[in-house]
Amino acid sequence: MSKATNITWHDAAVTKNDRRASNGHGSCVLWFTGLSGSGKSTIANAVSSKLFQQGINEYVLDGDNIRHGLNQDLGFSDDDRTENIRRIGEVAKLFVDSGKIVTTAFISPFRTDRDHIRSLFEEGEFIEVFVECPIETCEVRDPKQLYAKARRGEIKDFTGIDSPYERPQHPEIIIQSHLLSVDEAVQKIFSKLRERFII
Ligand SMILES: Nc1ncnc2c1ncn2[C@@H]1O[C@H](COP(=O)(O)OS(=O)(=O)O)[C@@H](OP(=O)(O)O)[C@H]1O
Numbered sequence: 400m401s402k403a404t405n406i407t408w409h410d411a412a413v414t415k416n417d418r419r420a421s422n423g424h425g426s427c428v429l430w431f432t433g434l435s436g437s438g439k440s441t442i443a444n445a446v447s448s449k450l451f452q453q454g455i456n457e458y459v460l461d462g463d464n465i466r467h468g469l470n471q472d473l474g475f476s477d478d479d480r481t482e483n484i485r486r487i488g489e490v491a492k493l494f495v496d497s498g499k500i501v502t503t504a505f506i507s508p509f510r511t512d513r514d515h516i517r518s519l520f521e522e523g524e525f526i527e528v529f530v531e532c533p534i535e536t537c538e539v540r541d542p543k544q545l546y547a548k549a550r551r552g553e554i555k556d557f558t559g560i561d562s563p564y565e566r567p568q569h570p571e572i573i574i575q576s577h578l579l580s581v582d583e584a585v586q587k588i589f590s591k592l593r594e595r596f597i598i
């Protein structure tokens with residue numbers, strides 16, 4: 400619930416379009432969503448590195464890192480996940496306003512939360528990237544050994560085990576990370592950025 404009373408929005412002297420023109424490229428959010436271990440962080444960072452090498456202003460907001468700071472008060476209940484994603488959406492909007500291509504790597508398991516974030520952005524600025532990977536494969540990868548802990552009952556409310564993941568219905572990009580290499584995934588995302596004249 401918003402508590403924003405007696406406050407006034409100020410228009411900035413330098414606009415998003417001024418920054419885009421100065422940068423020589425557009426800005427948008429690449430909103431990754433998928434199970435733990437599906438490859439969100441790996442692919443988001445590979446995209447970020449390639450953009451950076453090309454002199455493009457970019458930034459990665461990563462689940463684990465944000466939960467160490469900005470969102471350290473939040474856990475993994477449904478309500479906390481919703482608040483986690485709401486805050487990240489607002490932060491991502493600031494990055495897009497600043498002229499950057501921001502990639503976000505959060506499970507973001509709930510469709511209504513992702514759709515709310517989409518509604519914050521102008522047409523074409525929100526690119527939902529569904530990293531689709533069978534849970535069996537995520538569980539074999541288990542880069543942080545979290546599935547093993549969840550199976551032993553040491554972590555509760557683990558996504559895909561005892562907490563739901565709602566697949567996107569109309570994502571702009573689907574990456575099947577059990578079938579594509581990281582390089583192929585990066586190529587697919589770059590194609591979308593070119594198609595939208597962002598780069
Ligand atoms: N219960 C539970 N369920 C899912 N994930 C868990 C849990 N506890 C800890 N972790 C670790 O936290 C990372 C997910 O954080 P997110 O902020 O992306 O989650 S969410 O979007 O709010 O659902 C997730 O990181 P990724 O593996 O990068 O997805 C895990 O490392």
Ligand SMILES: Nc1ncnc2c1ncn2[C@@H]1O[C@H](COP(=O)(O)OP(=O)(O)O)[C@@H](O)[C@H]1O
Nearest residue numbers: 435436437438439440441540542576579580581
């Ligand atoms: N095609 C692929 N795309 C992304 N990650 C892959 C792929 N194949 C294997 N992996 C591995 O799977 C793991 C994915 O972990 P991570 O990127 O942290 O996922 P998430 O951020 O979704 O939790 C990494 O160890 C990565 O090296």
